[in-house]
Amino acid sequence: MDVREIIEAKQHGRELSADVIADLIAGFTAAQVPDYQMAAFLMAVWFTGMTAAETAALTDSMLRSGARLDASALGGPTADKHSTGGVGDKVSLLLAPLAAACGLRVPMLSGRGLGHTGGTLDKLEAIPGYRLHLPNDEFLAVVRDTGCAIVGQSGDIAPADGRIYALRDVTGTVDCVPLITASIMSKKLAAGPQTIVIDLKCGSGAFMTDLARARELAAALLAVGRAYDRRLAVVFSDMSQPLGVAVGHATETLEAMAGLRPGGRRTGPADLVRLTEELTAAMLQTAGVEPDRDAALARVRAVWDEGTAWQSLQAWVSAQGGRLAWDRDDLGLRIAPVAGEFTAPAAGWLEVCDCRAVGLALAALKGARLRVEDAIDHEAGIDWLARTGDRVETGQPLARLRTQNRALLAAAADRLAAAVRIHHEPVPARELILARMS
Numbered sequence: 001m002d003v004r005e006i007i008e009a010k011q012h013g014r015e016l017s018a019d020v021i022a023d024l025i026a027g028f029t030a031a032q033v034p035d036y037q038m039a040a041f042l043m044a045v046w047f048t049g050m051t052a053a054e055t056a057a058l059t060d061s062m063l064r065s066g067a068r069l070d071a072s073a074l075g076g077p078t079a080d081k082h083s084t085g086g087v088g089d090k091v092s093l094l095l096a097p098l099a100a101a102c103g104l105r106v107p108m109l110s111g112r113g114l115g116h117t118g119g120t121l122d123k124l125e126a127i128p129g130y131r132l133h134l135p136n137d138e139f140l141a142v143v144r145d146t147g148c149a150i151v152g153q154s155g156d157i158a159p160a161d162g163r164i165y166a167l168r169d170v171t172g173t174v175d176c177v178p179l180i181t182a183s184i185m186s187k188k189l190a191a192g193p194q195t196i197v198i199d200l201k202c203g204s205g206a207f208m209t210d211l212a213r214a215r216e217l218a219a220a221l222l223a224v225g226r227a228y229d230r231r232l233a234v235v236f237s238d239m240s241q242p243l244g245v246a247v248g249h250a251t252e253t254l255e256a257m258a259g260l261r262p263g264g265r266r267t268g269p270a271d272l273v274r275l276t277e278e279l280t281a282a283m284l285q286t287a288g289v290e291p292d293r294d295a296a297l298a299r300v301r302a303v304w305d306e307g308t309a310w311q312s313l314q315a316w317v318s319a320q321g322g323r324l325a326w327d328r329d330d331l332g333l334r335i336a337p338v339a340g341e342f343t344a345p346a347a348g349w350l351e352v353c354d355c356r357a358v359g360l361a362l363a364a365l366k367g368a369r370l371r372v373e374d375a376i377d378h379e380a381g382i383d384w385l386a387r388t389g390d391r392v393e394t395g396q397p398l399a400r401l402r403t404q405n406r407a408l409l410a411a412a413a414d415r416l417a418a419a420v421r422i423h424h425e426p427v428p429a430r431e432l433i434l435a436r437m438s
């Protein structure tokens with residue numbers, strides 16, 4: 001294999017055969033193809049794209065780069081959800097135990113946040129004792145016993161994706177439909193669930209900023225799902241403002257997990273509750289456990305209100321070693337002690353014009369990483385208090401900030417100032433669910 005020829009072929013937009021792609025990924029996984037050649041290949045794909053056949057071959061090669069879990073003996077229909085990433089997105093922490101309480105088995109692999117987006121793994125790391133990495137057989141045993149488990153992508157599940165993703169992250173090649181498709185689908189297929197629901201985020205806090213590009217990605221994901229005989233559904237959701245109130249690791253974990261108490265459905269942030277219900281219901285309906293969306297939603301609401309999901313949550317977190325004070329309002333999670341505020345600079349109607357800036361404000365508080373190797377403060381956080389369309393008055397708090405270090409507050413507030421615009425005329429509120437495809 002001459003890697004330079006492969007790169008040049010792609011540079012000129014020529015279609016690669018499945019064998020060539022398989023050799024390239026196998027060579028990269030075996031460390032025979034260096035990072036710089038893979039980076040050049042990824043950039044060529046970013047510019048010239050891939051056909052459906054090439055995307056399928058890339059997904060398959062990345063899937064075959066590691067182990068595949070056998071989820072067939074988990075004692076129920078298996079399903080998972082994947083979000084394409086956003087700000088304040090803590091849905092997985094509610095959805096996994098909700099789906100488990102509804103009878104699904106949810107073996108979930110999660111990633112870390114990078115740049116402005118948050119990662120479920122970082123949120124779980126805020127829980128004392130929680131074991132993010134389990135051997136594959138123990139991971140499956142927790143799912144079998146409690147209905148769900150969430151672990152980090154281990155070295156032997158789609159390892160090519162782990163390394164390619166790290167390269168994409170530092171070479172500006174993340175926002176590329178075939179590369180995102182192969183990345184998501186290779187690890188989801190390796191973890192083995194029959195049903196996969198994709199929360200395709202769209203807006204200024206997401207990788208896909210417009211719905212047309214998001215639809216293109218959805219079509220590519222659905223095509224791969226069909227080729228592997230999986231049931232796949234896509235929900236397009238708005239990511240032009242943070243989801244829920246909390247943005248940060250301990251704060252998001254608290255908002256999500258405390259919100260699963262019976263009654264939490266009525267008191268939690270409306271957008272977070274709505275999207276969680278919608279995605280969990282999509283899992284039940286797509287898995288064929290409920291005949292339609294209304295029946296699925298009714299089931300989700302019942303397990304939430306009756307407290308069955310709250311019990312599933314405790315069983316799952318405890319099985320992975322997590323120690324939370326279930327009877328305390330703060331669950332015993334530590335939040336950084338220094339508080340600050342970001343207030344409305346003028347009166348009028350609010351538009352969150354750059355959701356990404358809220359994620360970057362968290363990074364300014366040391367609560368998110370800009371480079372893979374950065375350490376993060378799990379106790380830092382932002383409570384985002386306003387929504388696009390709200391009427392606000394001068395000096396009204398739009399966000400509350402928490403950090404270990406007062407000196408970081410000013411830089412975070414500067415970032416937040418870029419996230420909002422105040423208009424003299426009313427601004428329409430944003431729709432949360434933009435479209436569905438299955």
Ligand code: URA
Pocket residue numbers: 083084085111165174179180181183184
């Ligand atoms: N999520 C993934 O797992 N991979 C991507 O490439 C983008 C979002």
